[in-house]
Amino acid sequence: MIRFDNVTRKYGKKVAVAGLDLTIPAGELFAFLGPNGAGKTTSVKLLVGLLRPNSGTVSVCGHDTVADTRQATQFLGYVPDRAFLYEKLSGREHLEFVGEMRGLDRKRLAAAVALVSEQFGLTEFLDDLTETYSHGMNQRLVFASALLHDPPVLVVDEPMVGLDPRSSRLVKDLLRARASAGKTVFMSTHTLAVAEEIADRIGVIDRGRLIFLGTQDELGQELSAGERSLEELFLQLTAESEGCDGKNAASGSGEPETAVSESGTSGTVVSESCVSETPVPERDPTD
Amino acid sequence: MSRQLVPNPLLNDCATRAIAAPAPGVPDLLSAEAEARVFWRMRSRVVSTLVEQTFSQARLRLSLIVGLSSFLWVVLFWLFLEGFQFLKNAVPNDLHDETVRIVFGMFFVTMTVMLTFSSGIILYSSLFKAPEIAFLLTIPARVQRIFLHKFQEAILLSSWAFILLGSPMLLAYGLVAGAPSYYFMLLVPFLVAFTYIPAGIGAIACMVIVRHLSSGRVLVLAILIGAVVAVTLGVGRSVTAGFNQNLLTPTWFREILDRLKFTEHRLLPSWWLSSGLLEAARNEWSESVLFLTLTVSNALFFRQLGVWTAGAVFRPAYSALYGRRVARRRTRVACIDRIAIRLTSMLPVQVRLLIVKDLRIFRRDPVQWGQFLIFFGLLALYFLNIRRFSYEVYYRGWVNMVSFLNVSVVGLLLATFTTRFIFPMISLETGRFWMLGLLPLRRETVLWSKFVFAVGGSIIPCSSLILLSDAMLRVSPKILASHQLTCLILCFGLSGIAVGLGAKMPSLREQSPSRIAAGFGGTLNLVFSTLYIIVVVLLTAVPVHFYLGSGASEGLLAYRPDLGSWLQFWLVAGTAASIVLGVLATVVPLQIGFRAFRKIEF
Numbered sequence: 001m002i003r004f005d006n007v008t009r010k011y012g013k014k015v016a017v018a019g020l021d022l023t024i025p026a027g028e029l030f031a032f033l034g035p036n037g038a039g040k041t042t043s044v045k046l047l048v049g050l051l052r053p054n055s056g057t058v059s060v061c062g063h064d065t066v067a068d069t070r071q072a073t074q075f076l077g078y079v080p081d082r083a084f085l086y087e088k089l090s091g092r093e094h095l096e097f098v099g100e101m102r103g104l105d106r107k108r109l110a111a112a113v114a115l116v117s118e119q120f121g122l123t124e125f126l127d128d129l130t131e132t133y134s135h136g137m138n139q140r141l142v143f144a145s146a147l148l149h150d151p152p153v154l155v156v157d158e159p160m161v162g163l164d165p166r167s168s169r170l171v172k173d174l175l176r177a178r179a180s181a182g183k184t185v186f187m188s189t190h191t192l193a194v195a196e197e198i199a200d201r202i203g204v205i206d207r208g209r210l211i212f213l214g215t216q217d218e219l220g221q222e223l224s225a226g227e228r229s230l231e232e233l234f235l236q237l238t239a240e241s242e243g244c245d246g247k248n249a250a251s252g253s254g255e256p257e258t259a260v261s262e263s264g265t266s267g268t269v270v271s272e273s274c275v276s277e278t279p280v281p282e283r284d285p286t287d
Numbered sequence: 288m289s290r291q292l293v294p295n296p297l298l299n300d301c302a303t304r305a306i307a308a309p310a311p312g313v314p315d316l317l318s319a320e321a322e323a324r325v326f327w328r329m330r331s332r333v334v335s336t337l338v339e340q341t342f343s344q345a346r347l348r349l350s351l352i353v354g355l356s357s358f359l360w361v362v363l364f365w366l367f368l369e370g371f372q373f374l375k376n377a378v379p380n381d382l383h384d385e386t387v388r389i390v391f392g393m394f395f396v397t398m399t400v401m402l403t404f405s406s407g408i409i410l411y412s413s414l415f416k417a418p419e420i421a422f423l424l425t426i427p428a429r430v431q432r433i434f435l436h437k438f439q440e441a442i443l444l445s446s447w448a449f450i451l452l453g454s455p456m457l458l459a460y461g462l463v464a465g466a467p468s469y470y471f472m473l474l475v476p477f478l479v480a481f482t483y484i485p486a487g488i489g490a491i492a493c494m495v496i497v498r499h500l501s502s503g504r505v506l507v508l509a510i511l512i513g514a515v516v517a518v519t520l521g522v523g524r525s526v527t528a529g530f531n532q533n534l535l536t537p538t539w540f541r542e543i544l545d546r547l548k549f550t551e552h553r554l555l556p557s558w559w560l561s562s563g564l565l566e567a568a569r570n571e572w573s574e575s576v577l578f579l580t581l582t583v584s585n586a587l588f589f590r591q592l593g594v595w596t597a598g599a600v601f602r603p604a605y606s607a608l609y610g611r612r613v614a615r616r617r618t619r620v621a622c623i624d625r626i627a628i629r630l631t632s633m634l635p636v637q638v639r640l641l642i643v644k645d646l647r648i649f650r651r652d653p654v655q656w657g658q659f660l661i662f663f664g665l666l667a668l669y670f671l672n673i674r675r676f677s678y679e680v681y682y683r684g685w686v687n688m689v690s691f692l693n694v695s696v697v698g699l700l701l702a703t704f705t706t707r708f709i710f711p712m713i714s715l716e717t718g719r720f721w722m723l724g725l726l727p728l729r730r731e732t733v734l735w736s737k738f739v740f741a742v743g744g745s746i747i748p749c750s751s752l753i754l755l756s757d758a759m760l761r762v763s764p765k766i767l768a769s770h771q772l773t774c775l776i777l778c779f780g781l782s783g784i785a786v787g788l789g790a791k792m793p794s795l796r797e798q799s800p801s802r803i804a805a806g807f808g809g810t811l812n813l814v815f816s817t818l819y820i821i822v823v824v825l826l827t828a829v830p831v832h833f834y835l836g837s838g839a840s841e842g843l844l845a846y847r848p849d850l851g852s853w854l855q856f857w858l859v860a861g862t863a864a865s866i867v868l869g870v871l872a873t874v875v876p877l878q879i880g881f882r883a884f885r886k887i888e889f
Contacts (some may be wrong), residue, residue: 009610010610011610011611012611028713045609048425049424049602050421050424050425050605050606050609051427051609051610052603052610053728069602070316070427070428070429071424072428073426073427073450074313074314074316074427075313076425078425080421080422081423083422084417084418084419084421084422086329086333086419088332088336088337088340089329089333089335089336093329093332097325097329098426099324100327101316101317101319101322101426101427101428102314102426103314103315103316103425103427104314108314129336130536146813149313149314149315151313152313176749192838243366
């Protein structure tokens, strides 16, 4: 459903994403974790077509986000961390614009608007201008517009920021429900507890490199083996990555020595250059 | 892999089933025509809301804009009418047509350059910086459609000044020349088609520069503007050079026309436009339609070229712009901060700290102060060139009148400065009140710091500009002193009005300074400031003009010496009244502002 194939993206000489290989199949809720400036938002922007990779390819449901951008975005629903809404449109008009742009016919659009309005508790203020909405209302409308066409892939960047506990619960359950219904959910977040609670698989990125990738079970094993919390594991991983980066910097390249590989469905993956004794499983050929 | 769906009490059964139900499939992508219709529908809804809100919530601003624009249009129309009438009567027939052609040519060439730059700059902002684009690029909209959506907006925004200036000139010419009715009907298609050409060139240049020179785009723009200024200065010099004698003679006029022939180059769209309209005015409809066809076909060509360019480079350009490395900016205590700290050392430390903070925020935002640097710079250039005119003016009364008009212009510029920068400062501060409000700081201190910042920031450039103008016009020391006093009264009063009104009518939710300035409070501030300037200048300028400005031989006192004592009284009373008005304009709004700011809840 989502595939990053040896993707590298630089900002000038700074490598934001380094040789990222990642495949997220249908029915999976993938949580992408990492500290500030790790490369999460760059990866999301590459995925939704806002940025283009310097090398490698990103595809959504088989559609390259560079060569076939429109088709790829048609399969996506995107909830950015700072969303845009037309202030001079009402919530309904905004949804209708998005739905029409997605190619929904009149009947299906009306049904979809009614469904998402009810689902996100928008009905009461759907005909108010969006400039009068609170942050929470904005966020709910953005979710509603991202799900209007029932996309096979949902990309969410920092979904919990500014949400009250009720809305937060609503969003978590919604993401979980979509994955269970066979859709792909890509969630970038800082909130470790949310990732631990709802994700099927977790990836940790730091300084552009994927330094951990594993399922909840593998994460559980990892945590129980070291008797650590996810927070402690996260801090340890990112600290190791920092040391690794220091090594690279010392070598003079300033860039990662090897690309990061990906496990497919099992195993823990870290950068070869950093922890050489960690086995790197072969890629799942079905991905 | 999939985990168990947890029942959610917040999602009703229907909603949960809908989420989990198999999707009816992703819809097909829209055709280009359907996409255009969806965009138009969205835009017409936005425009209709804007119009409705403007009529219900911003009537004062709307009336001011319409009123001032109509006034400007009527004045321009009258000036052009008189000008063309003069040309018709004073210039021989063989030269008349050529003169009009050159006037049109110069005007439209200038407009071509200005429209190219303004549309390029507007499109850079709307295509690459607007949050709307990041949204549109993540839905399956064609980039060509996104480009057209913004291109049409840019044309509207960049061409209103062209229409405001061009329409009175062309209407006036049509009336003086006794043009047939279709001349007036062809004006709209001619102007619209012409606007598309420079706007298209600006749009294409903008996208190509961002695509290939995203890191150096500001430098490229600076070089382009520099080149245009250099060419303009070169042309200006070559047109005016060698005319030390025989000014305003037929030979001089003939020579000027010859030197301006470059505006009639056959490849210039401005020539197609002026030729088409002049042919229509002469009732040569077939020739006129030929030029209209030429202009329209080129307009469509540049529009299409823009669409193709967008299809090829817009997404890569967007990615390149946001993929460049933003240099980390290291800041130190700059020289200007040190000067500000030293200059404000007499003030309480809290006021000083707030002033230095405001100064840093202001000078680190070139978008904000850049336009004022241009305005003040242009005014300085004009003042530097006043001497050329003053040599020709033998009547001292005119020199004094010009000098007071210059004071008024500086005052009006200052009013826009205080409206645009000082008035929104208090509203913007309310957003940071979580910090300022927790400091051991009296609320009045915040307003005092804004007031001192405004006065200090306005006195230096305004006083210098007026001094420059007076020096170039060689006015008497007494008039110079009077001008400086007027300047001081204006700076204090305008700062008081802006700070006081800003505190009384803050926009607590708005974070954009330009929107705050364009709101009701900002508009009211501009109106009060303008009225204040008019009254102060009249109080000081009129008596000074009659009493000090008139020379012994040609002034009023030469004919009516008995009015001397009365004019002297008027001079003293007018000056005293302007000082009192200045004190009132400073103190009263500040007091109102203090009261309001003390009570405000954040």
